[in-house]
Structures are given as C-alpha cells and as structure tokens.
Amino acid sequence: MARYGQLTRRTAGPNIHLMSSPSPSIGQILGHYRILEQIGAGGMGVVYRAHDERLDRDVALKVLPPGALADEPARKRFRKEALALAKLNHPSIATVYDFDTQRDVDFLVYEYIPGVTLKDKLSHGTLPEIEIARLGMQLAKALTAAHKEGVVHRDLKPANLLVTVDGQLKILDFGLAKLIRTSSEEDPTASPSETYVAAGTLAYMAPEQLRGELADLRSDIYSSGAVLYEAATGQRPFPETYVPRLIDSILHEGPRPPGRLNRRVSPALENIILKCLGKEPEQRYQSAAELHVDLERLSTPGRSPTTHTGRYRNFARRWPVFLALCLAAMLAVLMALNTGKRRGRLLNYAGTPHIQSLAVLPLENLSREPEQDYFADGMTDALIANLSKISALRVISRTSVMRYKKVRDPLPKIARELNVDAVVEGSVLQSENRVRIMAELTDAAADRNLWSEQYEGDLRDILVLQSNVAQAIAKEINIRLEPREQTLLVNTRTINPEAYQLYLKGRYYWNKRTQEGLEKSLGYFKQAIEKDPSNSLAYAGLADCYVILAGYNLRPPGEVYPLAQVAAKKALELDGTLAEAHTSLASYVWDYERNWQAGLREYERAIELNPNYATAHQWYSESLMRIGRRDEAIAEIQKAKELDPLSLVMNAVQGFVYYFARQYDQAIAQLKNTLELDTNFYPAHVFLGWNYEQKGMYAEAIAQLQTAMSLSGGSRYVTPGLAHAYAAAGQKARALELLNQLRQSSERSYVDPYDIALIYAALGDKDQGFMWLEKAYWGRSESLTFVKVDPRMDSLRSDSRFRDLLRRLNLPPD
Structure with missing residues (x-):
C-alpha cells in the first residue's frame, strides 16, 4: 500500500537514528491496537495500519524510532504536546487520537485515511x-x-x-x-x-x-x-x-x-x-x-x-498609464484602417485567439482505480459529443484522442498532430453518487491557458454538468451558435445513476470493437435499459452493437439488423436528437431494407445533428460510393479523417473508398500512410492487396494478403481476397483450396455468401457465382450492396442476371 509509503521519509542529518530495535509483528497488539500491516517507514518511524479493538475502527499507528524520546521527561513532554495536537479539529488535518508506550515502544495513533x-x-x-x-x-x-x-x-x-x-x-x-x-x-x-x-x-x-x-x-x-x-x-x-x-x-x-x-x-x-x-x-x-x-x-x-x-510591482504601479496609452494607440490604428474586416482581425488578436478546431484529451481518472477508467472515458466521450454538435467547430473524434491517454506529449505537439487550434484537458472523479469534473482550455499554438473551471454535482445531474462544461467552452472561444445548436447544448434532464454507469460500461466495451467486447457491451446496455427504460443512450448503444455485429460478419445480418432497427427507433422515440441512433437506423435502412434514398436521408440528418460525428461521415461515404457518387464519397471520407486523423479505421477506409472509385494509385499511397501509423493493422494490408491485384501486381497482392492472414490469425475476412488474387494470378488450385475451406466453414457458422461468389467469379464459374449472389441477396448481405462498384465483379457485368440483381437491390443504373 503505497499511500503512506513516503509519509515518514525525510533527508536525514548525520545524527538521526533509524529504527534498529525489533519492530512490532503483524497481529501483535500494542495497547488496544492490533497491528494489521506495515504501510510506511522512514526516519520518523514506521507506520502501520492497525485496528482499534475498543472503538472498532482502523487507525494509522506510527512507531517512533528508538532514542527519539530519550527519557521519561521527554516522553511526558511528547505526550503533552501530542494531546495538544489532538485538539486540532479540521477536515483537512489528519486527527491525532492517542500516544502511548508499550514494552518500551513509543507510538502515536492518528486517523487512517485511504487515498x-x-x-x-x-x-x-x-x-x-x-x-x-x-x-x-x-x-x-x-x-x-x-x-x-x-x-x-x-x-x-x-x-x-x-x-x-x-x-x-x-x-x-x-x-x-x-x-x-x-x-x-x-x-x-x-x-x-x-x-x-x-x-x-x-x-x-x-x-x-x-x-x-x-x-x-x-x-x-x-x-x-x-x-x-x-x-x-x-x-x-x-x-x-x-x-x-x-x-x-x-x-x-x-x-x-x-x-x-x-x-x-x-x-x-x-x-x-x-x-x-x-x-x-x-x-x-x-x-x-x-x-x-x-x-x-x-x-x-x-x-x-x-x-x-x-x-512585477513597479509594472503594476505603471499599469493604468500603460493601458491607457495602449488603448489610445489601438484606437488610432483602427481609425486609420477604417475597415470593419481589419478591425475585426485586430480585436480578435487582442483577445481570445480565433479557435475553429479543438481536441478533448482523455480526462484523467482521479480515483487512480483502473476499474473506474470506463467512467473517465465516458465523460471524455460525452464532452466530445456535446461539442461536436457545434457546426462551426471541428472537434476531433474519440479514436484519435485516446492515443494520448497513456502518453501525454507537449500540447503544441499534440495540436500539430491533430491539426487543431486548442486543446481541452481535465479530470473527473466519481465517488458514490457524486461527480466532479475539472476542465481546462489551452491555446495550442501559444501553449497558454485560456480558461479553467470545476463542476460538481449529483450523478443524477451528470447530463446537466456535461452540458454546462460544453456551453462554457463554446462561450469562451466566442464561437457562433445557431439557435438550433444552442437548444441541442442545453440539457436539464436527470437520469438514473446506476443505469447511466451501466451505459458507460457498455460504451467502454463497444469501443474495443472485438467480438468479446461487443457481447459484453450488449449485456451492459440491456442492464441499463432494465434499470431505466427511458434511457435513450442505452438504446442507441444497443443499435450500434447490432450494426457492428452485422458489419463485421460476427452474426447473420437477418438476425441482428431487425434488432438494430427496433433499438434505434426506440432511442429516437425517446430523444430524436441522437445522431448515433440516426446513423444506426440509416445503416439498417440502407443495408437491410436496401432503400438507399431513405438511408441517405438518415445519414444527412445524423450529420446535421452532429456535424463532427466521424462515423456518420464514414458510413455516409461508403453509402455514396455504393451508388456511384464517387466525388461526394471521397469528400465525406476526407471529412471523417479530418475529424479522426489518427484513427486506423478512417485512414484505411479512405484507401477502401479510393479502391471502389478505381483510383488505385491514390489508394495505395493512402494505405501505405495508414501502415506507417501501425504496420500490424491487417485491414490496411487487405485493402492494399486488393489494389495491387487490380494493377496486375499479383505477387505484391498475394504478399500483402498473406501478411493480413498471418496478422489476423486466419480471419475469414481475408480469405476471399486472397483466393481472388490467387485465381487472378493463375494459381487456381490454391484459390479452390481456400474456396472449399470457406464452404465448409459456412456449414458451421455464418459466412457471407458474397465472399464465396467473389471467388467463383474469379475462377470464371458464372453460374456458381450468381447462385451465391442470390444467397447473398436473400441473406441480406451488406457486402452485396457494393456489387455495383466492385471491380472484382467486372466479369459478371455483361450478364443479364447482373443487371436484374442491381434492379432488385434498388441500385441506380450507371
């Protein structure tokens, strides 16, 4: 227990005695105090946690070093002064309880304080x-x-x-x-x-x-x-x-x-x-x-x-004169310029710097307890989400800022990496049903503190506290808020504290994006809803889980997409301003119902409500690409990457979008940049392999896909691309081997039929290709919605069955 470990250490002079006599043993009783454990040691004695057997409480017991009290008069003097100290009664002073001597051991007893x-x-x-x-x-x-x-x-x-x-x-x-x-x-x-x-x-x-x-x-x-x-x-x-x-x-x-x-x-x-x-x-x-x-x-x-x-004193005396001279000079310059535009620039320079972008760094968990990390991360997410509602402000997304959770570089360096004008940092402490949030706004270029404040309240009012912090920051940076945005930032709703904490745990595991994490998050979101059926955030989280489970092919789309729809609609019924719920509903409408017009409207509504929600821009980009609106798709994924510049997903998906736009050189360059962030991010190797194949660089394509297979532990997500590359390179035996593996796997667990159709198309077996595309159609495969723009399906495009498939998918003709 380190909290008392340094309490008794000091710089010792040459004649200071350290404890040399036998120290009390664990379990020994001194007076009416039972020794439980040693928690500190130093020149002024050894500190133990002990239990007061009379008053049934834990205390801190300091055994003084031998020779500290050389004789009985010294001991009496110590007792007298210690009892005087015991009269100090203040909430910020550890209370002295007792002083005693037992078997030539002098000890002081005082308040035991966890911390x-x-x-x-x-x-x-x-x-x-x-x-x-x-x-x-x-x-x-x-x-x-x-x-x-x-x-x-x-x-x-x-x-x-x-x-x-x-x-x-x-x-x-x-x-x-x-x-x-x-x-x-x-x-x-x-x-x-x-x-x-x-x-x-x-x-x-x-x-x-x-x-x-x-x-x-x-x-x-x-x-x-x-x-x-x-x-x-x-x-x-x-x-x-x-x-x-x-x-x-x-x-x-x-x-x-x-x-x-x-x-x-x-x-x-x-x-x-x-x-x-x-x-x-x-x-x-x-x-x-x-x-x-x-x-x-x-x-x-x-x-x-x-x-x-x-x-500073002399300057302080001269300050009024100095200020008057400065103001007079400034007014003269403004009058000389006589232009509103220039005047605005000068006034802005003299005051708060012009801030158009910021990053909220992970709030520090002041409890220092790892099991409370979910709460600090949740508060960070909430502050990002609230500020993201301001359309005139670019707010960096969660994925990028979380890279600075463990290692804090200098703020100017962080700002350069994230390309922002300002940084918000702070801390959060949650104790039972109370919460304290401290926030600080820093001008990144000058590394200058602009504003700091502390907010404290009941956990039931946490949404109000979060709203107050966001409003204060918006006010401080002089950003213009639309009336709609002012309304979105105000939140006066109270919540069920227990349900909210379960929701935060759900989001914590959802952000891990692993199958185990997604399953855990489902459980927490469901528990939150049981505690509070009006918890719109938990319903939105539930919808997000189901969409990701379908998108990662972890569960059949026909099983989880209808559940996503129900959860998203319930969330919006409770709170129609939730951009996350609109985004999940858009995914359901687009990928499951195949109603791309309605899906695009939902994405646009999500972005209107939260223009800084990077995931909405990403999914909107992919949807635009699927219907052939390439330029718009590229613009949207670029926006997503600006909002989340260090996100591996956003960086890789930009290469993914370039691939479907058939801009292979741009895709390869972007995917190489992604791998500079993390060479072990296997999806980037997958997409790189796809692009190399389209350029006829089959050896490079196969090498990248084999690397992805190794990094992913043999993921079925990699297999169809590798098999397709083998077939394109003329290595049909290897392609057939992988095809058979996928078909066998499909008998035991879900395999996207579109993946098998891809391989048959590469092998030149059109009939089998279309048979598996039909299975993908009836199985509501999300990948199938890319069929219009997927270069690997070019061998099937001239077939009337392909045109009929596009018609039934409601995809617009070229």
Missing part, C-alpha cells in the same frame, strides 16, 4: 490550475486553523499531503517534526543544516530554518509555495540534489518562474507561488488566510489575485 499522497499524484504529471487552486485553498484553510492554535507544521511536503478518493486534502504528521527530538538537536557542535534537516525535508524548508532560526507560521507559507511550485511545474523550486549546493540555492538564489517551465501556468498563479517563496518571512504572505484569499480569487472566474512580486 494517495500528493507526491504519488504528481508522479503522473502536473495538475490543472483549477485543481492546484482547489487543493491550495484546502491547505491554506487547514494551516489557518492550526496557526490559530499556535501549531506550526515545519515539514510540509507532497509526501505529507494526502488526497482522498473524493478530492479532500489531508495534512499528515502535523507538528511531528517539532515533537520528535533527536540527539542532533541537542548537539552544540551541529551545524544549522544538520540540526534543522531533522525538523523537515530540506528541499521544502524555509531559509530561516536552514539558518538555525526559529520557524513560525511563515515557514509553513514557504513550504506551501514549494508544494504549489511542484504541482504546477513538476519539479521542486531548487532541483539540486547535492546538499551543500541545494542549501546555498535556497538561501541565496531565486527559483525559475513557474511559467518558464510550464507555459500553462497563469501569471496570477506564478505571482502567488513566488510570493510564498520569498527569502525573508516579511516578503511572504503574513498568514495562511491571506494566501487563501488570493487562491480563491484565482479559482473564481472574473476575479484575479492582487499579488505582485519583485519585478
């Missing part, structure tokens, strides 16, 4: 400014309460600050640095650094502590600034590790301004941190209450801290 230390939390990266302000305010409030009681911590550091699962800050080891006396403190020959290193961790200590002076409440202010500095920049104010050099830096040098290490740190937060880190106590905040005031201003929209430090 993670701030040190562990910062190991994952810097925190958003809104979260720094929130945690800083809790820290300042707790220090204010302690300082009023005359108690100074003396050892504030990230390892002594715990963050609970619901985001509550807890200060640990309050006053312990003063209580534990070591021999070095009584040694008149010890240097100040040796003496006072024992009273705190060196890198976070105030200069006066290093000089051997008494610490007061302003020493805690300095340490608080060091903690905030690390939370904002990811490093300590003075990162030196060589102790003499570190001491010299703390005493005589200034820290690098946080904004130089992290451009997203606002000037206001930088000023607060630098004021905390003043070399002399008089240069810092004179109380934790003052620090709290500025942090509260920082976290409140429309207000800014009044703090100015060092070089």
Whole structure:
C-alpha cells in the first residue's frame, strides 16, 4: 500500500537514528491496537495500519524510532504536546487520537485515511490550475486553523499531503517534526543544516530554518509555495540534489518562474507561488488566510489575485498609464484602417485567439482505480459529443484522442498532430453518487491557458454538468451558435445513476470493437435499459452493437439488423436528437431494407445533428460510393479523417473508398500512410492487396494478403481476397483450396455468401457465382450492396442476371 509509503521519509542529518530495535509483528497488539500491516517507514518511524479493538475502527499507528524520546521527561513532554495536537479539529488535518508506550515502544495513533499522497499524484504529471487552486485553498484553510492554535507544521511536503478518493486534502504528521527530538538537536557542535534537516525535508524548508532560526507560521507559507511550485511545474523550486549546493540555492538564489517551465501556468498563479517563496518571512504572505484569499480569487472566474512580486510591482504601479496609452494607440490604428474586416482581425488578436478546431484529451481518472477508467472515458466521450454538435467547430473524434491517454506529449505537439487550434484537458472523479469534473482550455499554438473551471454535482445531474462544461467552452472561444445548436447544448434532464454507469460500461466495451467486447457491451446496455427504460443512450448503444455485429460478419445480418432497427427507433422515440441512433437506423435502412434514398436521408440528418460525428461521415461515404457518387464519397471520407486523423479505421477506409472509385494509385499511397501509423493493422494490408491485384501486381497482392492472414490469425475476412488474387494470378488450385475451406466453414457458422461468389467469379464459374449472389441477396448481405462498384465483379457485368440483381437491390443504373 503505497499511500503512506513516503509519509515518514525525510533527508536525514548525520545524527538521526533509524529504527534498529525489533519492530512490532503483524497481529501483535500494542495497547488496544492490533497491528494489521506495515504501510510506511522512514526516519520518523514506521507506520502501520492497525485496528482499534475498543472503538472498532482502523487507525494509522506510527512507531517512533528508538532514542527519539530519550527519557521519561521527554516522553511526558511528547505526550503533552501530542494531546495538544489532538485538539486540532479540521477536515483537512489528519486527527491525532492517542500516544502511548508499550514494552518500551513509543507510538502515536492518528486517523487512517485511504487515498494517495500528493507526491504519488504528481508522479503522473502536473495538475490543472483549477485543481492546484482547489487543493491550495484546502491547505491554506487547514494551516489557518492550526496557526490559530499556535501549531506550526515545519515539514510540509507532497509526501505529507494526502488526497482522498473524493478530492479532500489531508495534512499528515502535523507538528511531528517539532515533537520528535533527536540527539542532533541537542548537539552544540551541529551545524544549522544538520540540526534543522531533522525538523523537515530540506528541499521544502524555509531559509530561516536552514539558518538555525526559529520557524513560525511563515515557514509553513514557504513550504506551501514549494508544494504549489511542484504541482504546477513538476519539479521542486531548487532541483539540486547535492546538499551543500541545494542549501546555498535556497538561501541565496531565486527559483525559475513557474511559467518558464510550464507555459500553462497563469501569471496570477506564478505571482502567488513566488510570493510564498520569498527569502525573508516579511516578503511572504503574513498568514495562511491571506494566501487563501488570493487562491480563491484565482479559482473564481472574473476575479484575479492582487499579488505582485519583485519585478512585477513597479509594472503594476505603471499599469493604468500603460493601458491607457495602449488603448489610445489601438484606437488610432483602427481609425486609420477604417475597415470593419481589419478591425475585426485586430480585436480578435487582442483577445481570445480565433479557435475553429479543438481536441478533448482523455480526462484523467482521479480515483487512480483502473476499474473506474470506463467512467473517465465516458465523460471524455460525452464532452466530445456535446461539442461536436457545434457546426462551426471541428472537434476531433474519440479514436484519435485516446492515443494520448497513456502518453501525454507537449500540447503544441499534440495540436500539430491533430491539426487543431486548442486543446481541452481535465479530470473527473466519481465517488458514490457524486461527480466532479475539472476542465481546462489551452491555446495550442501559444501553449497558454485560456480558461479553467470545476463542476460538481449529483450523478443524477451528470447530463446537466456535461452540458454546462460544453456551453462554457463554446462561450469562451466566442464561437457562433445557431439557435438550433444552442437548444441541442442545453440539457436539464436527470437520469438514473446506476443505469447511466451501466451505459458507460457498455460504451467502454463497444469501443474495443472485438467480438468479446461487443457481447459484453450488449449485456451492459440491456442492464441499463432494465434499470431505466427511458434511457435513450442505452438504446442507441444497443443499435450500434447490432450494426457492428452485422458489419463485421460476427452474426447473420437477418438476425441482428431487425434488432438494430427496433433499438434505434426506440432511442429516437425517446430523444430524436441522437445522431448515433440516426446513423444506426440509416445503416439498417440502407443495408437491410436496401432503400438507399431513405438511408441517405438518415445519414444527412445524423450529420446535421452532429456535424463532427466521424462515423456518420464514414458510413455516409461508403453509402455514396455504393451508388456511384464517387466525388461526394471521397469528400465525406476526407471529412471523417479530418475529424479522426489518427484513427486506423478512417485512414484505411479512405484507401477502401479510393479502391471502389478505381483510383488505385491514390489508394495505395493512402494505405501505405495508414501502415506507417501501425504496420500490424491487417485491414490496411487487405485493402492494399486488393489494389495491387487490380494493377496486375499479383505477387505484391498475394504478399500483402498473406501478411493480413498471418496478422489476423486466419480471419475469414481475408480469405476471399486472397483466393481472388490467387485465381487472378493463375494459381487456381490454391484459390479452390481456400474456396472449399470457406464452404465448409459456412456449414458451421455464418459466412457471407458474397465472399464465396467473389471467388467463383474469379475462377470464371458464372453460374456458381450468381447462385451465391442470390444467397447473398436473400441473406441480406451488406457486402452485396457494393456489387455495383466492385471491380472484382467486372466479369459478371455483361450478364443479364447482373443487371436484374442491381434492379432488385434498388441500385441506380450507371
């Protein structure tokens, strides 16, 4: 259990004693506390989780090192001061319960708090400014309460600050640095650094502590600034590790301004941190209450801290004059230009940058529990979906942004890769039926924070919270919303919390796009509907599942497409604005009913409702291609790829569309680009093989399809293309072998009849080809709807049976 692992570690001076006597064993009872497990160890003692047998609760029990309390008077003094600490009563201070001695073992008992230390939390990266302000305010409030009681911590550091699962800050080891006396403190020959290193961790200590002076409440202010500095920049104010050099830096040098290490740190937060880190106590905040005031201003929209430090003070005095001169100059320029167009450009440049595209990066799961990843991913999806309703804004789709979930590159680099103007990042914490969302908007080019805010509420109101976040971002970037879009963004509906979480789990597994994941998602969507029959999102998810199962040939189309129709219509009956449900219904109408006119209308309605829904653009592109509208199809798949630029599917399908447009060179170039993203993505090898075959490059075609066969584990999706290539290359025996394998498989499980018809066409057996095309027709094969444009069917086009098939499929003539 790592959460207490760093709580008792510190930089030890030469005379600090580490525990050498036998430590309590697991199961042993000290007083009325039963030892359960060791959860930390360091210079100030060993920490255990123990159970209070009297009050039936878990506690943290710290066994002090031998020699810390050298005699009975020292022990009595410790007991007296520990009991004084026990009177500190604040929600952000870990409560001291008891001090006792049993069998020469001195131990302190205090509140046991599940959570993670701030040190562990910062190991994952810097925190958003809104979260720094929130945690800083809790820290300042707790220090204010302690300082009023005359108690100074003396050892504030990230390892002594715990963050609970619901985001509550807890200060640990309050006053312990003063209580534990070591021999070095009584040694008149010890240097100040040796003496006072024992009273705190060196890198976070105030200069006066290093000089051997008494610490007061302003020493805690300095340490608080060091903690905030690390939370904002990811490093300590003075990162030196060589102790003499570190001491010299703390005493005589200034820290690098946080904004130089992290451009997203606002000037206001930088000023607060630098004021905390003043070399002399008089240069810092004179109380934790003052620090709290500025942090509260920082976290409140429309207000800014009044703090100015060092070089900022003189500028602050001159600011009104400077501002007036700037405004006068700007007005003169605008009057000289005298054109509305130019004036608009200048005003826009002076304010919020012109943002036409953005990416929502995966929200951080603050619980750190992997089983809660589905919730954080679901909140990311929801924010993307809400912002995607804005037609004037290009929003990157889920698949592309999820590539940054584990590895966070610098924001400008991410923005370049995704081709966006701005980035939204943040975090989410769900605890029982409460949820907190923190979001931050950054100008990607300048790596400059534009806006940050925190939203908290009941899980029943999660749709309202999501809507509020999206509306706030839309307002911040000054994007023009159509009246219809304003209506779409507003959501005041409450939901069943349990049903919503089941829905999010369903989406989590649906996005895996594996047979196992799809089956799991079906189960979760059905459970969500059982809990809440009015859950339109769950019905839409159910429809999406059935469509994918049919599209991937995992279930017979005649089995699952009617189920998709029922689910999609129910979703739209409950909420007619769901683009996902319109898209699934379009797939049913097009692929199953073969009503391409009605199917195209459904796709167009989906795109109207959510112009940034990449899947709708993709499926619409494929549908346009099937009826021969090549230019429109190419434009739509290009749009889908712009919305999801790192998606392997979108990149490969662009090559797929070029193939059916018979633009083989463009297709090959695009598919090679796809394989640069992931050389193991087997569908790209499949499509590449198809294109090579049409160019007469049979050896290359067969090599690509064999690679796809190997990567896919022998997928039946690859087999017909490989058999067709063998036949085209004159290797008919190999083609027949694969054909027989498919026919045998069709007796045990679903095999698309169109795939078998393809091979017969390549072998020149028209009668068998048309027989299997008839089976595909009556079996509602989705692949059959590509027959009008599939180059591999060219050998059958002159036959009257082919023209009759196109007529019955309602496909328009050439």
